[in-house]
Amino acid sequence: MDAKALSEVEEVEKDLKHASERFRKSKVHSTTASDAESGPKHPPPIKTNTKKLTFQNIEAIAVKKKGIRQEILKKVSGVARPGELTFIMGSSGAGKTTLLNILTGRNIKNIETEGEVIVNGRHMTPTEMKRLSAYVQQDDVFIGMLTVKETLRFAAKLRSPFKLDKVELESIVDELLVMMSLKKCENTKVGSMTEKSLSRGERKRLAFACEILTDPPILFCDEPTSGLDSFMSHQVIKALRQLTYEGKTVVCTIHQPSTSVYQMADQLILLSQGHIAYAGPAKQVDAFFGRCGYPIPKFVSSPDHFMRVISHKSFESEEEYNTRIVKIVDEHETMLKEKSGHSSTHSSRREQAIPDADSFSRTWWCQFYYIFHRSATQLYRERAVLMTKLIQTLIMSVMIGGCYFQMQIHRDYLPSFKGFAFVSVQMMHMLFMMPAMTVFWKDYPVVVREFQANMYSPSAYYLAKTTADSVQYLVFPVIFSAIMLGMANLPYTIYIITHYLVINILLSLNACSIAQSFAAMCGHLATGMTVLPIVCVPLMVFGGFMITYDAIPWYFLPLAWISWYKYGFEAITIVFFESHGQIDGCGDNSTVVEMSSQGNCSTGPAFIKDQAFEVSNLWIDYTVILAALLFWKILGVLAFSWRIRRA
Numbered sequence: 001m002d003a004k005a006l007s008e009v010e011e012v013e014k015d016l017k018h019a020s021e022r023f024r025k026s027k028v029h030s031t032t033a034s035d036a037e038s039g040p041k042h043p044p045p046i047k048t049n050t051k052k053l054t055f056q057n058i059e060a061i062a063v064k065k066k067g068i069r070q071e072i073l074k075k076v077s078g079v080a081r082p083g084e085l086t087f088i089m090g091s092s093g094a095g096k097t098t099l100l101n102i103l104t105g106r107n108i109k110n111i112e113t114e115g116e117v118i119v120n121g122r123h124m125t126p127t128e129m130k131r132l133s134a135y136v137q138q139d140d141v142f143i144g145m146l147t148v149k150e151t152l153r154f155a156a157k158l159r160s161p162f163k164l165d166k167v168e169l170e171s172i173v174d175e176l177l178v179m180m181s182l183k184k185c186e187n188t189k190v191g192s193m194t195e196k197s198l199s200r201g202e203r204k205r206l207a208f209a210c211e212i213l214t215d216p217p218i219l220f221c222d223e224p225t226s227g228l229d230s231f232m233s234h235q236v237i238k239a240l241r242q243l244t245y246e247g248k249t250v251v252c253t254i255h256q257p258s259t260s261v262y263q264m265a266d267q268l269i270l271l272s273q274g275h276i277a278y279a280g281p282a283k284q285v286d287a288f289f290g291r292c293g294y295p296i297p298k299f300v301s302s303p304d305h306f307m308r309v310i311s312h313k314s315f316e317s318e319e320e321y322n323t324r325i326v327k328i329v330d331e332h333e334t335m336l337k338e339k340s341g342h343s344s345t346h347s348s349r350r351e352q353a354i355p356d357a358d359s360f361s362r363t364w365w366c367q368f369y370y371i372f373h374r375s376a377t378q379l380y381r382e383r384a385v386l387m388t389k390l391i392q393t394l395i396m397s398v399m400i401g402g403c404y405f406q407m408q409i410h411r412d413y414l415p416s417f418k419g420f421a422f423v424s425v426q427m428m429h430m431l432f433m434m435p436a437m438t439v440f441w442k443d444y445p446v447v448v449r450e451f452q453a454n455m456y457s458p459s460a461y462y463l464a465k466t467t468a469d470s471v472q473y474l475v476f477p478v479i480f481s482a483i484m485l486g487m488a489n490l491p492y493t494i495y496i497i498t499h500y501l502v503i504n505i506l507l508s509l510n511a512c513s514i515a516q517s518f519a520a521m522c523g524h525l526a527t528g529m530t531v532l533p534i535v536c537v538p539l540m541v542f543g544g545f546m547i548t549y550d551a552i553p554w555y556f557l558p559l560a561w562i563s564w565y566k567y568g569f570e571a572i573t574i575v576f577f578e579s580h581g582q583i584d585g586c587g588d589n590s591t592v593v594e595m596s597s598q599g600n601c602s603t604g605p606a607f608i609k610d611q612a613f614e615v616s617n618l619w620i621d622y623t624v625i626l627a628a629l630l631f632w633k634i635l636g637v638l639a640f641s642w643r644i645r646r647a
């Protein structure tokens, strides 16, 4: 990065620092509805750190399957000024969301874009736009188990440009709660789309609150009023309007606003078929349509009128519709040419743009800690799920333990012991793999949004979330192991008990690691659940129980080498038998020959050998299980990071 680019980065960071300090010092403007609409009563706009956003010749082409290309935006240009509320309107499919996505540099993975996004005369890269702006997307997704206040606290901890102490954090959160009229529901759980808790309007205001935490000079909102009644819509737009009084540049797409909502707009950008049909002061749109030959009829509101003019009517042909839109677009261009002096922007050259890079406000460890804390809270609040898993573990352990009730190390029980060892390995997979696979399922849209808002890196999320989730997989194997050992009658020493517990814990953590990795790689729960057995079942078959190692055909040997089932099975067999002398009932050689494939199991080590295991392999078994755990963790982190970055 050259010196000039560096100084520009510093300038952006200074802006942010300044913005954040101002936010912290700012008094809450608790205005009433009428206040919000009448200019003179408002606090005068703070004119520092203001950002004028200009976009020029924005083009967007969606590249679909089989090379089909759909032109979405065609040379779209416009301006959004500080202290003004700009509405982007247009009929469904006109390209409003695509325009916002391009301006904010998000969700454009299969869209080819052209054009310039300029702030205060300087070209912006997507990363710079992310730093300077906030984007409230149409679907407000949150962690449903957290309360409103906890959600804001989490966002503040990770988004604030400075590390906040407890008092500062609480003060910022409280100010936002008041500013967004969320105080009365601060301790209400956010809930999900299916489990309702907050009203839609409250969810929307919470989404704003999370985004304006860093006091961004530019705020984008996609359909902030969708699904809200007219009162709620008014409240939400009023909240946006209020932000413009601090000098913010607020741009939002909006569908069919009521007259009272529309009156709050300063500027209007009207899109039709990917073209700009009008861009200018909201108050002058009626005059413009009059000039195009579509004067506003009496008793019809302005937005109703122009939306009707730019919409395709069911009774008209495609040609008639296109002719009308071309006429309006041409008229708008003529009008712009007449005022051409006003639209010029002085922009620096594109080469001066700063290269894209992730820039998070907190260190990786900080991100890990806060996400771990949130995930642990989530887990704790989902106690019913934990209880179900506990009951399942208890029932399965007692049932399986019952099969090996009072089992001893005796000639007659040797086949049963093989079952005992293998079922221990098996249960660590069967009990915990499927629940572990669902770990990111509900959070996925939230993680995408939070990553796009530069809150944390996907690797911090993946490792924190899976670590928090894994705590239960330390406890359940202990319960299972204790019941199994308690019901059997094996020779227990501290050495044997400790190893059996540790092996089971490692196997359960490895099983979860595999499942989480598959969830990350497949990206879809159903796909993951289908693919997982394709890998696990063959490895289980070559785990040493169904076929001994030395009987495996050579072409399947590589599967046996990587079968963590085999290493678990071997490790459990070793710890119970390595120090065992004469096995009761094995004195008579004829019976030994009957039940042993190799004709020698009179002692513990001989029995180990008979299973095609090596007494000296215990630490190799541990190493392989640990290596498998690490391998799946790393693969999971890489797959998850890739998936989130391309979302």
Ligand SMILES: Nc1ncnc2c1ncn2[C@@H]1O[C@H](COP(=O)(O)OP(=O)(O)OP(=O)(O)O)[C@@H](O)[C@H]1O
Pocket: 062, 063, 064, 070, 072, 090, 091, 092, 093, 094, 095, 096, 097, 098, 099, 109, 110, 111, 255
């Ligand atoms: N990633 C994409 N891949 C393919 N087509 C896309 C993509 N994004 C948008 N489109 C298409 O571009 C057009 C404009 O979509 P966009 O979501 O921007 O419209 P909109 O004006 O926001 O519509 P609405 O008001 O219904 O949300 C639509 O026809 C849509 O199908």
